[in-house]
Amino acid sequence: MKNDTRIKIAQRIGSDIAAKHALDVDKNSRFPTEAIAALKQEKLLSALVPVELGGMGMEMTELTALCTALGQHCAATAMVFAMHHIQVACIVRHGLGSPFFRSYCQELVEKQMLIGSVTSEVGVGGDTRSSICAVEVAGDRFTLNKDATTISYGAHSDDLLITCRRDASAARSDQVMVLVRKGQFTLEQTSQWDTLGMRGTCSPGFKLTSSGSSEQIVPGAYADSSSQTMVPYSHILWAGLWLGIASDAVARAATFVRAEARRNPGVTPPTALRLAEVTNTLQLMRSNVQAVSQECEELQKSAEGNESLLTIGFALKMNNLKISTSTLMVQVVHQSLLICGIMGYKNDSKFSLGRHLRDSHSAQLMVGNDRIYAKSASMLLVYKDE
Amino acid sequence: MTIVNDIRQVLKDHARLSADTTTLAEDADLYQAGLTSHSSVNVMLALEGKFDVEFPDRMLKRGVFGSIASIRDAITELTAA
Ligand SMILES: Cc1cc2nc3c(=O)[nH]c(=O)nc-3n(C[C@H](O)[C@H](O)[C@H](O)COP(=O)(O)OP(=O)(O)OC[C@H]3O[C@@H](n4cnc5c(N)ncnc54)[C@H](O)[C@@H]3O)c2cc1C
Numbered sequence: 465m466k467n468d469t470r471i472k473i474a475q476r477i478g479s480d481i482a483a484k485h486a487l488d489v490d491k492n493s494r495f496p497t498e499a500i501a502a503l504k505q506e507k508l509l510s511a512l513v514p515v516e517l518g519g520m521g522m523e524m525t526e527l528t529a530l531c532t533a534l535g536q537h538c539a540a541t542a543m544v545f546a547m548h549h550i551q552v553a554c555i556v557r558h559g560l561g562s563p564f565f566r567s568y569c570q571e572l573v574e575k576q577m578l579i580g581s582v583t584s585e586v587g588v589g590g591d592t593r594s595s596i597c598a599v600e601v602a603g604d605r606f607t608l609n610k611d612a613t614t615i616s617y618g619a620h621s622d623d624l625l626i627t628c629r630r631d632a633s634a635a636r637s638d639q640v641m642v643l644v645r646k647g648q649f650t651l652e653q654t655s656q657w658d659t660l661g662m663r664g665t666c667s668p669g670f671k672l673t674s675s676g677s678s679e680q681i682v683p684g685a686y687a688d689s690s691s692q693t694m695v696p697y698s699h700i701l702w703a704g705l706w707l708g709i710a711s712d713a714v715a716r717a718a719t720f721v722r723a724e725a726r727r728n729p730g731v732t733p734p735t736a737l738r739l740a741e742v743t744n745t746l747q748l749m750r751s752n753v754q755a756v757s758q759e760c761e762e763l764q765k766s767a768e769g770n771e772s773l774l775t776i777g778f779a780l781k782m783n784n785l786k787i788s789t790s791t792l793m794v795q796v797v798h799q800s801l802l803i804c805g806i807m808g809y810k811n812d813s814k815f816s817l818g819r820h821l822r823d824s825h826s827a828q829l830m831v832g833n834d835r836i837y838a839k840s841a842s843m844l845l846v847y848k849d850e
Numbered sequence: 851m852t853i854v855n856d857i858r859q860v861l862k863d864h865a866r867l868s869a870d871t872t873t874l875a876e877d878a879d880l881y882q883a884g885l886t887s888h889s890s891v892n893v894m895l896a897l898e899g900k901f902d903v904e905f906p907d908r909m910l911k912r913g914v915f916g917s918i919a920s921i922r923d924a925i926t927e928l929t930a931a
């Protein structure tokens with residue numbers, strides 16, 4: 465399959481399926497079943513699996529573009545897609561030394577399991593780099609229980625990737641990841657997901673109990689897979705879908721302005737000036753996403769590059785991407801709303817921007833920006849930007 | 851070896867480890883002993899002050915601060931120059 469074909473498939477799933485159900489998904493806070501089924505049908509849930517294991521071996525920039533394509537139509541679909549791939553990336557980039565994870569990837573190609581993410585925990589909030597719960601290994605079996613504040617599509621996940629302490633005596637930051645399979649875990653829902661936006665991600669809190677075979681523990685330290693994979697994939701793929709939300713908002717504003725212009729050719733509508741302004745911000749956002757995505761893709765190609773993903777310089781770049789795109793998106797959607805005026809404010813208009821605005825506000829708290837700023841502030845005390 | 855003793859002192863003052871830094875093996879994993887990304891920055895700052903060096907950006911990664919031995923190697927490289 466050629467790359468442009470895969471982008472076209474994602475665009476088609478976005479415009480023909482995700483867009484059609486987006487209102488209902490949002491209104492009823494329900495899982496975007498149809499769009500995710502279509503993505504499975506196209507084997508896109510195993511896009512990151514290497515070709516030799518039957519997958520597409522898709523790289524970062526293309527996957528980012530897919531997230532953008534979906535984000536233009538249904539942010540919840542795009543977020544589920546992105547979150548799933550963040551988990552797959554961790555497995556593909558850190559697990560393939562293990563026969564268990566190699567065969568898991570082959571099964572993923574065949575069965576298109578959806579993988580949920582269990583990082584946040586009651587007591588540590590959004591600090592993904594510390595855990596209270598610990599995996600307890602006895603012989604070749606483990607047990608793992610976690611009180612999770614938020615598990616997106618938890619009730620719709622086949623499998624779950626969970627962060628936890630390496631063992632019961634380990635420090636909070638000495639973590640590993642564990643993959644638990646359907647049938648090996650139970651989830652007891654502890655809260656509701658009636659939110660301002662991103663309603664279709666269906667992300668309430670759950671108490672998780674699980675057990676399985678110790679080969680399901682992802683090899684290596686989460687500290688490394690977090691810097692080299694979880695954080696870059698999260699921030700880049702999220703930024704990619706946020707770009708999708710922002711570009712659809714601008715597309716609506718642009719359609720609105722063009723319609724105004726057609727009514728009175730020869731007179732540039734005053735809103736065109738504001739459109740010029742918002743496209744400027746959108747371009748800033750797009751350039752940032754594309755540049756960082758491209759850079760990360762290149763770095764992943766060599767051992768030396770992969771090593772540099774562990775540096776403070778790279779971590780700062782990831783933090784900056786997340787903070788800037790999550791902030792700019794809200795600005796872009798807000799400016800687009802002002803352009804469309806009351807037609808953007810109405811929920812039943814084709815220029816409606818309410819859902820975009822509500823969805824976009826999730827980005828700055830999905831790992832709180834101040835938490836990220838605090839980490840950057842600390843790193844900048846030693847970073848020299850040579 | 852005095853570099854190692856100075857490193858142990860810096861770890862004692864800034865790393866907030868659960869283990870005793872005076873007896874910790876030189877190759878013991880400091881992250882497993884409780885070093886976090888936040889406390890590691892304080893360790894870097896204190897080492898820069900103590901040895902009057904600046905860690906170049908290429909050295910600012912977990913591995914370099916992962917054990918007393920790897921910190922010693924980094925400092926030795928910087929002070930030899
Ligand atoms: C749409 C959506 C989907 C999600 N899906 C998942 C999922 O699938 N799995 C999962 O595990 N989690 C998920 N999360 C949770 C998310 O990753 C964070 O854990 C959560 O949003 C943070 O929760 P909090 O705001 O209560 O906590 P905190 O992180 O405790 O933050 C609370 C406030 O304190 C500030 N703050 C905290 N620490 C500091 C600091 N050191 N310095 C300065 N300010 C600080 C923050 O900026 C914020 O303003 C999702 C969140 C959203 C919005």
